[in-house]
Amino acid sequence: MYYFDKRLQYAVRVDSPDPIYARMLQQAIGGVEGEIRVCMQYFFQAWGNRAPNTKYRDMLLHTATEELGHIEMLATAVAMNLENAPTKVQEAGAADAIVGAVMGGENPRHIAEGMLHKHLLSSGMAAFPGNSDGVPFDMNHIYASGNIAADMYCNVAAEATGRTLAVRLSNATNDPGMKDMWSFLIARDTMHQQQWLAVIEELGGVEGALPIPNSFPQSEENQKFNYSFFATNRDGAPPPEGRWTAGPSLDGKGNFNVFQNEPMGQEPVLGPARPDSGAESQQIG
Amino acid sequence: MYYFDKRLQYAVRVDSPDPIYARMLQQAIGGVEGEIRVCMQYFFQAWGNRAPNTKYRDMLLHTATEELGHIEMLATAVAMNLENAPTKVQEAGAADAIVGAVMGGENPRHIAEGMLHKHLLSSGMAAFPGNSDGVPFDMNHIYASGNIAADMYCNVAAEATGRTLAVRLSNATNDPGMKDMWSFLIARDTMHQQQWLAVIEELGGVEGALPIPNSFPQSEENQKFNYSFFATNRDGAPPPEGRWTAGPSLDGKGNFNVFQNEPMGQEPVLGPARPDSGAESQQIG
Amino acid sequence: MYYFDKRLQYAVRVDSPDPIYARMLQQAIGGVEGEIRVCMQYFFQAWGNRAPNTKYRDMLLHTATEELGHIEMLATAVAMNLENAPTKVQEAGAADAIVGAVMGGENPRHIAEGMLHKHLLSSGMAAFPGNSDGVPFDMNHIYASGNIAADMYCNVAAEATGRTLAVRLSNATNDPGMKDMWSFLIARDTMHQQQWLAVIEELGGVEGALPIPNSFPQSEENQKFNYSFFATNRDGAPPPEGRWTAGPSLDGKGNFNVFQNEPMGQEPVLGPARPDSGAESQQIG
Amino acid sequence: MYYFDKRLQYAVRVDSPDPIYARMLQQAIGGVEGEIRVCMQYFFQAWGNRAPNTKYRDMLLHTATEELGHIEMLATAVAMNLENAPTKVQEAGAADAIVGAVMGGENPRHIAEGMLHKHLLSSGMAAFPGNSDGVPFDMNHIYASGNIAADMYCNVAAEATGRTLAVRLSNATNDPGMKDMWSFLIARDTMHQQQWLAVIEELGGVEGALPIPNSFPQSEENQKFNYSFFATNRDGAPPPEGRWTAGPSLDGKGNFNVFQNEPMGQEPVLGPARPDSGAESQQIG
Amino acid sequence: MYYFDKRLQYAVRVDSPDPIYARMLQQAIGGVEGEIRVCMQYFFQAWGNRAPNTKYRDMLLHTATEELGHIEMLATAVAMNLENAPTKVQEAGAADAIVGAVMGGENPRHIAEGMLHKHLLSSGMAAFPGNSDGVPFDMNHIYASGNIAADMYCNVAAEATGRTLAVRLSNATNDPGMKDMWSFLIARDTMHQQQWLAVIEELGGVEGALPIPNSFPQSEENQKFNYSFFATNRDGAPPPEGRWTAGPSLDGKGNFNVFQNEPMGQEPVLGPARPDSGAESQQIG
Amino acid sequence: MYYFDKRLQYAVRVDSPDPIYARMLQQAIGGVEGEIRVCMQYFFQAWGNRAPNTKYRDMLLHTATEELGHIEMLATAVAMNLENAPTKVQEAGAADAIVGAVMGGENPRHIAEGMLHKHLLSSGMAAFPGNSDGVPFDMNHIYASGNIAADMYCNVAAEATGRTLAVRLSNATNDPGMKDMWSFLIARDTMHQQQWLAVIEELGGVEGALPIPNSFPQSEENQKFNYSFFATNRDGAPPPEGRWTAGPSLDGKGNFNVFQNEPMGQEPVLGPARPDSGAESQQIG
Known part of the structure; x- marks a missing residue:
């Protein structure tokens, strides 16, 4: 308490x-x-x-x-x-006339008031x-x-x-x-x-805390990709070298390397919409 | 792109x-x-x-x-x-009668549908x-x-x-x-x-990156409190010892210590509400 | 009103x-x-x-x-x-014992109550x-x-x-x-x-309403790209044909065509961070 | 503090x-x-x-x-x-087989897990x-x-x-x-x-605090409508009687009465859209 | 309707x-x-x-x-x-030149436009x-x-x-x-x-409506603390006197008093994290 | 990918x-x-x-x-x-003095900074x-x-x-x-x-796509009201004529007409609140 x-x-x-x-x-x-x-x-x-x-x-x-x-x-x-x-327009005083003239009618104190509106209007x-x-x-x-x-x-x-x-x-x-x-x-x-x-x-x-959570056995994560920097630029040129592209990893459990990213998965094709699913009839197989 | x-x-x-x-x-x-x-x-x-x-x-x-x-x-x-x-109640089939009897009228498939509603109702x-x-x-x-x-x-x-x-x-x-x-x-x-x-x-x-941002001269921060652990428990008992209560700081720029927190500031008293501020008249000085 | x-x-x-x-x-x-x-x-x-x-x-x-x-x-x-x-646990009645046994302690009426919580707890x-x-x-x-x-x-x-x-x-x-x-x-x-x-x-x-807003002179939009389908797949293969890849546009003001998307702009390089901008000193040129 | x-x-x-x-x-x-x-x-x-x-x-x-x-x-x-x-599916144990059979494949423990997801997935x-x-x-x-x-x-x-x-x-x-x-x-x-x-x-x-804020002079509010209940039903039948339809107001500063609501204002007609306002040309006067 | x-x-x-x-x-x-x-x-x-x-x-x-x-x-x-x-920069007119000069390049009409952006940009x-x-x-x-x-x-x-x-x-x-x-x-x-x-x-x-909800029997609420003002300042000095520190309660069902707040509960110690809960191994008992 | x-x-x-x-x-x-x-x-x-x-x-x-x-x-x-x-007040320079004088203390650069605060304070x-x-x-x-x-x-x-x-x-x-x-x-x-x-x-x-979804049989929607414009003005005067008040519908499946809206349903009276529902006792039947 x-x-x-x-x-x-x-x-x-x-x-x-x-x-x-x-x-x-x-x-x-x-x-x-x-x-x-x-x-x-x-x-x-x-x-x-x-x-x-x-x-x-x-x-x-x-x-x-x-x-x-x-x-x-x-x-x-x-x-x-x-x-x-200021909480009232009247407080703005004489300066307004000058500024108003300069600005063609726009009143800068109004601008300030507008910016303050939450304080002025809602929170007192x-x-x-x-x-x-x-x-x-x-x-x-x-x-x-x-x-x-x-x-x-x-x-x-x-x-x-x-x-x-x-x-x-x-x-x-x-x-x-x-x-x-x-x-x-x-x-x-x-x-x-x-x-x-x-x-x-x-x-x-x-070394002791990473990878977070450290209670998940790293043997169950994909060993091929857990210390790879994936390059995803279109032309496949190698990325700039950095601490993360080569050498031992910070946690001492792997070695950094670079992998040129390519699709390893399928083109996903989902089944047709079901008859009562609210789809257009053209979507229903 | x-x-x-x-x-x-x-x-x-x-x-x-x-x-x-x-x-x-x-x-x-x-x-x-x-x-x-x-x-x-x-x-x-x-x-x-x-x-x-x-x-x-x-x-x-x-x-x-x-x-x-x-x-x-x-x-x-x-x-x-x-x-x-399932997208229609009718698909639930015969199993429902049994479950319905067990549950005294509550239909578990309905429960599942309810949980799925966003997928069922909004996203197809x-x-x-x-x-x-x-x-x-x-x-x-x-x-x-x-x-x-x-x-x-x-x-x-x-x-x-x-x-x-x-x-x-x-x-x-x-x-x-x-x-x-x-x-x-x-x-x-x-x-x-x-x-x-x-x-x-x-x-x-x-050491090189902290304190973040490292572009602010540390000489301009209050030197008395920048490596102190502030204890705020009511009874003033010392906090448990940890890496952060004594010894050199991680950035090598100070030494950790413990400070029993006490008010160093004033009791703040704000001016009265202004006449046109929408306060109660009892608040207007 | x-x-x-x-x-x-x-x-x-x-x-x-x-x-x-x-x-x-x-x-x-x-x-x-x-x-x-x-x-x-x-x-x-x-x-x-x-x-x-x-x-x-x-x-x-x-x-x-x-x-x-x-x-x-x-x-x-x-x-x-x-x-x-139901508004009270007690109303669940005898059926619960059976279901509780079947489900190893999980109470399905509780599940329903949980789902209803907003109605039960907040809106009466x-x-x-x-x-x-x-x-x-x-x-x-x-x-x-x-x-x-x-x-x-x-x-x-x-x-x-x-x-x-x-x-x-x-x-x-x-x-x-x-x-x-x-x-x-x-x-x-x-x-x-x-x-x-x-x-x-x-x-x-x-034809009369599009492109919205129709009050902007189309002559001021880039004439080269306003009826082009931009293909952005990596391998540059032509996209499937559709009503939008060839033929007159629906508004009658252009002809659909396909454009293989390529960078037409620069690699953007922003100026260094300013000295007092709260950046790391390494970012300040 | x-x-x-x-x-x-x-x-x-x-x-x-x-x-x-x-x-x-x-x-x-x-x-x-x-x-x-x-x-x-x-x-x-x-x-x-x-x-x-x-x-x-x-x-x-x-x-x-x-x-x-x-x-x-x-x-x-x-x-x-x-x-x-439960934090793992495996913990559900043997009861599931029975319940699963009853429910035609729906797993009630899954339902509970789903309901708990924020606690299970996000907050530990x-x-x-x-x-x-x-x-x-x-x-x-x-x-x-x-x-x-x-x-x-x-x-x-x-x-x-x-x-x-x-x-x-x-x-x-x-x-x-x-x-x-x-x-x-x-x-x-x-x-x-x-x-x-x-x-x-x-x-x-x-009486002392209302109307809130009490610092605004009530003489500046419209005296005709400040203690009137506005009836807005279509047929103009009088509303049910209540403490708020007749008698002295609670603040002692007026008398409740009923006013059959009717338009006192104009049909609002706003000026046409401006030429560069992004409206359709049909909206620009 | x-x-x-x-x-x-x-x-x-x-x-x-x-x-x-x-x-x-x-x-x-x-x-x-x-x-x-x-x-x-x-x-x-x-x-x-x-x-x-x-x-x-x-x-x-x-x-x-x-x-x-x-x-x-x-x-x-x-x-x-x-x-x-204004909906276009061009409308700002000649005054801008003067103001711009005064303000060293900042254009007050821009400021106003910025403030209006929702009206200008989104709602016409x-x-x-x-x-x-x-x-x-x-x-x-x-x-x-x-x-x-x-x-x-x-x-x-x-x-x-x-x-x-x-x-x-x-x-x-x-x-x-x-x-x-x-x-x-x-x-x-x-x-x-x-x-x-x-x-x-x-x-x-x-008296008739409070405590809200009045349908809950007050005998089931803790009788020791239902009309007590809890003082929580650190030094235990008595709070300022007010209508709520002594005398009969407003609902006529109790008497106000002051209670110096002290822990009546335990130091809460939650069980260790479970093995598959995604915690760090150091948290798993 | x-x-x-x-x-x-x-x-x-x-x-x-x-x-x-x-x-x-x-x-x-x-x-x-x-x-x-x-x-x-x-x-x-x-x-x-x-x-x-x-x-x-x-x-x-x-x-x-x-x-x-x-x-x-x-x-x-x-x-x-x-x-x-600008990221620092000091950069505002000499122009401020003039403007400050004109504006009675309000600093327009501050106004601009205020407007920019998200860029200045949060996003660098x-x-x-x-x-x-x-x-x-x-x-x-x-x-x-x-x-x-x-x-x-x-x-x-x-x-x-x-x-x-x-x-x-x-x-x-x-x-x-x-x-x-x-x-x-x-x-x-x-x-x-x-x-x-x-x-x-x-x-x-x-004609082919509407009404959306077109997979729902229109015979199951209320045939009396599916192409009617409902007039809801209080005095029952006919609404202005438009493409939607008469003639064949756009989908070719009905004819537009005007229906003067009147209540076709009941005055809804919900059952009393239940004893343990947290309502006031006056609401519990």
Whole structure:
């Protein structure tokens, strides 16, 4: 079960409120690279954790709980960036006349309002659980597969795209308060990338954990094609050389090679449609 | 641009058609662990690839194109498993009377029909681009971040959950034809896991690629917290020891330690609602 | 604006309530081939109709309003098929013991309950606006493009898949009441297919309406490829002959021919990633 | 920020694991009536709370944090109900032969496996953040409007549908452990319904809080129609009498009456399509 | 069944067409607070209504039918606001040169076009069934639970958020025609809030209707916790006093009190993964 | 199976990169009128094709494979239009000061960045599989019904809305490179419209293929209403005359007529709620 402290994990300060930046911050809340995703992903992985690996349930709960506080920080940052945003046309003031003239009737404040509409119209100038396009977060992005190595790579992927987003959002602002918040959150993403890879290392590293799932006997997979790079370009020219075209595989269990892809299967011909299947009569054999 | 051969990449054979298994196969077509996802993910990563890394555009196109053939194989397998599925109540025949008596009126063939409804009602006994629950694939699951290391980990995650699914589907059938198809597809997933990790190795491995993105100067992230495991349990007891609680970090750029999480930020108090914001009058300061 | 009569457009009668059939009927309510779709599609086309074609606004309103009554009929049919469905485990009665024994512990009534869960758990044994998989209807399926010929073909497509579904649902039941309802609804779909094609005929038929939109000067499209069938098989063998490979086009404005597809464009090479773009440093030129 | 205790808020015990019931429980996790919804709704309302109503931020955080523990309880209950579920066809054993004979080839264990597929194929026999149809939770269901009275009614609606679902799930099982869990969760829903209505009472009850938002001057709404029941039946017969057809309104600010709805507006005729708008030429005036 | 009159329920007039405002109006059509939602919600509640409460079927049909006319009014308003919107770059005219110079190459008309893209590109300058972000309406937002009191609170919630949105949209425009339309629609929302609460009053008010569902015997819920406010802050300090922390409950069936939340359950430990479950071998006990 | 050539099907050239136009182009990639839709629709129709109509599998594969190359062209066009888009606030330069002054603090470059956020924040200045609002493509839009005539009309509908979109996008730009790309793609849509209608012609035209499905005996549909236009306006005035109100039907199997719609069914009264159904006690008979 869970507890809260009404203070934030780390200070959130906005020196110059910027409603457009509020909108951009939503990506870090409800985008696929955002905090709702990692928070819920780690919780569901923890809740489905099985003996004898209970140590990882514990670890996941620590970090999932931390991430809940990150959503809170970002939601606070969104609201702070919206503090002085316009809610009425009348507030636009005299500047409009000039701009209106320049733009032949188009009102840029309207444009801004339009971009803010979700905040203005639906959430009362607060954060919402959607991305910067207003697309709501879809819980299908929570990966919890029941295979711990697969889950750890999903977590690395989440933190890698997450830190990339954080860097982009930090680059997109000059606000010192926001910069400071990002210096903290980017540091946390650094650690989280490390942390999930450390579990893979505990599981024996790439050699011990791969191919995922390692509980399926490799003898039952097709031995001819499990370390082959399939070339599918039309002209059959060899693909550029890379670590994956020759030499021992990373898991030490095979040797990379290149296979020029050709059809090994049949032209599929399905039986005719059945009389009562709602097909056209021409399809019914 | 692209070409086709009307034969399949690998033979698809179904010895005993099983409509319920057809439904389960849909997860490998339109599930988040499925083939539409990897196919489209690799294409979009290829199409967004930038100089000077054009070698990876080439590599991604080879594999994306291969995956398109995997969707085709699975769609064929679905249709073959549906070849003899019932389309009319009348086909249920005499067995129903017995079963109906046993079950007190519930008709198990109806149950099966209900489960098949998407195939029966919407797709004419063919595959559709959704998962085994009938939930359509949502293209938001295509990860193409513009950061090549992040993308490679997303690809490893996709192939790890994908091979896990493939193993489960192979375990769930005794059909020799289906087993043979899976021995091929599982082998391909083995290679694909290797392949994306091999790119990370080419980029310098964990030390060269992490923290992702490695183009952000780590000096600008908060140095105090970038290799700390944050403990968030209520009683403050130390978390279980792991590779991530002490010792050098995997990227060789820091040392792991444990930090007992405490609020470092303020209790956030947002300004009152504005007069025309559609709030209750009690909220307007 | 709108009015109602609390009687149904056509009688809905269920002789033998069947909860599984209730679930199947949902496809005709909230499936992409269902009645919510056509109802809302015709309304939005009507509401966006422009002078001087106001006659079609009128026509669309007549039929949209009719379709609203079809949703009502089907929702009533769903509820009637659920009249005697079990809501408590205890109702399953003695038959369970036998079946349980046969099935080694699996309870088929549970299976049925599981399939009904949306009706049992969420809607109180009534219809809901989703399909037979429980996937809610997504209004993105409403096509109203502002081009009347495009919209009419969208409507034909909707009524063609709709009548196909109706035939499948009629085939899937032996209930005389349900059969009678379908004889009515299938007849209406026959008319609606005709009706939208009749608008195309009023617009001059295929010759007058195509290519859609016909307001774009065909002289501005690439004259070399606008009536060519592009063959994309790898070996370059000619495709099977069809009405579309030779002879005058259907719109009378060109002649069909076959073009063996070859790259006419460049290998695309995008510029390197920018320094602050969140890419890996290896991607930054 | 947040903390956890690795013990559950209340004991979760499953005496007879039932995989179908596991699937039904998902509705209480990821259904629109479920716990993810209330948890996230209360958090987002708290995080957007504004001075001078900070007392409600505090109250919302208490209950949102409690609800997070409810998701955890239910996720645990799902996993426990799946403990002995079959993962391989071979486990079905001898009973199948008999049942298969009875059912003419249909294998009921397959049916169960099909229903479980999301747990079997995707989550490794653990809970996932979707409903009992496998439809992922969509964060658009989080209501946080910025108007505190509107939010409280949204919360009452959530707890009312939530307790209705809880009662249905309790009725659907005979397992004593599950019954005990529900006796706790149903009690909590009772309190939560009270709690949000108590806020309305603090705001002055229906008279003080309505019409929502009460900050809009009612003098600016059309005085002729703000307490009128609009009758829209075709024949114009008076609607049945109810509390809403006559007498003082609940907010004490008007008197109910009945208005026979008639068009007060024009037949809308929109201007013709513009020349370059992609319409058919017949639509361009 | 249903009828239409081609005139609008209330006059829709736009004095100064504003394409950005058209986009904002979409929130009132296809947003979760919008008219499609209430229309369809009331229809589905009506269609699932059961004896002996047929009076409420009648009432719901009256209002659902009214709401259909509101969608029509708003769709008309959207199209009218788009009457003079640009469809071609060339129309932008000479002003662009000036603005372009000011903005260093950024073209504000392009920005506006970008924002309008859904109207420009997909709907031919007419309304579509999505919100102001272009997110299509998802029918999962239709609440029809089968419990009449729960449904009425869902309806109050819908009209409360709906009127809040209407007020915000009215505040966001100075157009006299639009203001007049809102004065009508805001008045209707006032009535609809009253109307659904009046049903609760007919059902005996909070005391008669709560806890919802009132058909579940409260003796079967945990008596210790059904009127307790659970405090979940970490330090255990008492929460702020409110109507919900002490005194008789609103339904007159209990007394509010405060309970300091502590784990009453176990640390959950799930059994190990099964051999064929696709887990890592390290997870298999 | 499939092959690629790394060159594009047709040259893609952007003379003046325009980030807003990049965003608009997304509609042609991931909009419902876009290329992902037709590509996947034709593939799934091909993969579900049944004997003896294998000629159409071949035809569909040719065109599906062509469409994959169109996604690639458009994805390339998006990336090229984003080549010089700003990624940092600092790049905005001196012009901002002027504009900021004019606009009273609102920064138009911020507005542009906000609009670009998906490209800037999530995809690293490359295309993504969503529409111009950032809404991801939903595979439910793939129509493959198993009825070949229904599918062909779905394809005509897709190409009609697709060419309409293409014309609008061509009209929205003055860039010669983009104009040239559109002249090619618009030509292809012309052919594709023809091609699917040519299949209908091969099936016997409207007379041979309609009503769809033509395998259902028309004698089993209600003969009274299958060629009647139902008038649903309240006052019963005859609808405007059209091709569909009188004369022989297009399929030559009936005669159009007008039927004034009146209720032919009952007022539906459903049985009371069951005791354990979670309804209010007032609903339980």
